[in-house]
Amino acid sequence: MQYIIGILILALGFLIIFKAEWMLSNFGRIGFFEDKFGTSGGSRLGYKLVGIVFIFFGFLAVTGMIGGFMEWMLWPLTRYMVPGEGTDF
Secondary structure: OHHHHHHHHHHHHHHHHHOHHHHHHHHOOOHHHHHHHOOOOHHHHHHHHHHHHHHHHHHHHHHOOHHHHHHHHHHHHHOOOOOOOOOOO
16 A cells, blocks of 8 residues: 555656646745745745655655654654653753
């Protein structure tokens, strides 16, 4: 099942990257990306960055590494939830 979900996430990421102009015309400009990445092409770049993030998580899902990555990424938040660990203030 992880392979199917990962491949779907990969396909969605590729679709977002290749159809960035279509997404811009249908969903509009994103103010955050326009402010941070430029005046005319910021939203296109933003949509492509979102697509790259989808592709990254799709590869993690296909290879079965998403659990370890999320554990590593969220460790600063979750270390205080485990009794007896991370309480060395």
